[in-house]
Amino acid sequence: MLLLPLKSQVTPSGSAPRSPHKLPFHHNVTLTVSLTVGTPPQNVTMVIDTGSELSWLNCNKTRNFSSTFDPNQSATYSTIPCSSQTCTDRTRDFTIPASCDSKNLCHAILSYADASSSEGNLASDTFHVGGSEMTGTVFGCMDSTFSSNSEEDSKNTGLMGMNRGSLSFVSQMGFPKFSYCISGLDFSGVLLLGDANFSWLAPLNYTPLVQISTPLPYFDRVAYTVQLEGIKVSDTILPLPKSVFVPDHTGAGQTMVDSGTQFTFLLGPVYNALRTEFLNQTSRVLTVLEDPNFVFQGGMDLCYRVPLGQPSLPPLPAVSLMFRGAEMTVSGDRLLYRASGEVRGNDSVHCFTFGNSDLLGVEAYIIGHHHQQNVWVEFDLEKSRIGFAQVQCDLAGQRLEGAYT
Numbered sequence: 001m002l003l004l005p006l007k008s009q010v011t012p013s014g015s016a017p018r019s020p021h022k023l024p025f026h027h028n029v030t031l032t033v034s035l036t037v038g039t040p041p042q043n044v045t046m047v048i049d050t051g052s053e054l055s056w057l058n059c060n061k062t063r064n065f066s067s068t069f070d071p072n073q074s075a076t077y078s079t080i081p082c083s084s085q086t087c088t089d090r091t092r093d094f095t096i097p098a099s100c101d102s103k104n105l106c107h108a109i110l111s112y113a114d115a116s117s118s119e120g121n122l123a124s125d126t127f128h129v130g131g132s133e134m135t136g137t138v139f140g141c142m143d144s145t146f147s148s149n150s151e152e153d154s155k156n157t158g159l160m161g162m163n164r165g166s167l168s169f170v171s172q173m174g175f176p177k178f179s180y181c182i183s184g185l186d187f188s189g190v191l192l193l194g195d196a197n198f199s200w201l202a203p204l205n206y207t208p209l210v211q212i213s214t215p216l217p218y219f220d221r222v223a224y225t226v227q228l229e230g231i232k233v234s235d236t237i238l239p240l241p242k243s244v245f246v247p248d249h250t251g252a253g254q255t256m257v258d259s260g261t262q263f264t265f266l267l268g269p270v271y272n273a274l275r276t277e278f279l280n281q282t283s284r285v286l287t288v289l290e291d292p293n294f295v296f297q298g299g300m301d302l303c304y305r306v307p308l309g310q311p312s313l314p315p316l317p318a319v320s321l322m323f324r325g326a327e328m329t330v331s332g333d334r335l336l337y338r339a340s341g342e343v344r345g346n347d348s349v350h351c352f353t354f355g356n357s358d359l360l361g362v363e364a365y366i367i368g369h370h371h372q373q374n375v376w377v378e379f380d381l382e383k384s385r386i387g388f389a390q391v392q393c394d395l396a397g398q399r400l401e402g403a404y405t
Contacts, residue, residue: 002130003400004033006048006180006189031182031259031369033160033191036128038074043067044157048180048191049260050224050379053093053165054108056118056140057158067157071123071141078136080106080122086138086167087122093165093222098122108140119144129173129193138167162259164381165222176382180259183393184334184373190397196378200399204378204387205326210254211384212247218363219251224379226386227324228255228365231270233277234317240273245365252363255323257377257386261368263337264321264330265299268358270365274319275302278352285314289349296339299355304336305347319354321367326388330371337370 031048037057044057045067057069071077080086082099087106091098094108101107106122120142127134142158161168162178170178175193182189210225219225228245231238244267247253253267266274279288279302289303296303306313318331335353342349353370357363376396378387 002132002193004035004130004191004193005397006182006191007032007034031180031189035130037069038071038125039076040073041128042069042073044069046158046160047260048160048162049258050162051220051256051258051260052159052161053163053168053222054110054122054140055137055159055161055169056110056120056142059120059141060143069141069157071125074125076126076135077141078124079141080124080138082106090138090166091122110140117144118142134173137169137172162379163222163224168222170379170381177378177380179376179378180372181376181391181393181396182369182373183397188397189393190400192400196376198399201376201396202389202391204376204389206380206383206385206387207323207326209384209386210247212251216247216249216251219247219254220256220364223254223256224258224386225254225256226367228321229324230322231266231274232320232322233274233281236277236281237322238270238273238277240270244270250363253365255365255367257367257372259369259372261366262370263297263300263353263355263368264371265355265357265360265362265364265366265368267363267365268356271354271356271358274354275352278302278317278319281317285316287347289344291344294342294349295359296337296349296351297355299357299359300351300353301356301359302352303339304350304352305344306336306338306350308343308346308348313350321371326386328367328371328375328388329390334371334373 032045033048034045036042037044059069059071082104087098096109096111099107108122110118120140122138123141124136124138127137162170173193177195179192179196180189207226210227212219212221229242287305289305294303295301313333313336316335318329320327320329336350337353339349339351374391374393376389376391380387
């Protein structure tokens, strides 16, 4: 079992890379871990993304990156030829197929929905994680990155892909399970690689992972896909047929649990039903921002005016996402997010933390990390399921760090 501190990093708009099947919006919080790579070890900081496969590090020493990985300084660094099985077989789930460069090395291009991209060669090296050495770990050593906000990108060395693809970090490590817990209090948390048998952890409620073997154009087969079955606001279940939550014949409509997306996004008809019910139940305690030109982060069109001097939000109805076998309840401050820098008269602007996938042109339901705060989330790869339990993540982190220091 390996334990890593998790950090939430607040970054300006547009600074985090997005996978092609992910949302083309500009979120401003990413989850990062710090570790070392190479021989001798070099410090790196990586964004954790359960929606991406290939982990990568920025290897371009000429760019103004405060945190780069220098392969020339590592005795255990090795390039991967394009004729190798790693390049020919294990890259099959890449959106853009791997290719051969002029030196016959395996070349990868990762393109993201915000028009940023990352390009370089597949390589392997030793990753030092929580006191263990993972030799021969395959990753992308990227010498070319294009971003809408390179200044902020420079704070991270790369990205840690954690989906179910064969080259993802967790697949290569061979861990049967991994978990994380994100604190809503101090932007910290823990990433646990391995089993979590703790007497203080509440029993987890599990929902099975949905797997489709047939390739479909809009279905990401290596994502953590679960079955959403309904949504309720307080005790009112939205009057929607279960069929609206089931992927169609093209694969559109899958529900993904994604640490690389900040907020939660729902397909249009479901979002509209939730929006209507939430408006109805909060009409006496919240004042709607009547500004049709303001859509927060591209997909969130329900915002409110809250007096600047008001110390806290009024009591709000909880929103529960009902999965097959498990439920995730979003309550209190996690339902509204203050839009930084937005002021109307004497009011701040707070937006509903559920958005409309249709506004983003994305055919999926995405459960983002904001709604996973103070939830122990376990990815059980062995039994193909995800478990949830309510927990105070700052306290869980203290207990774990106390046990392993």
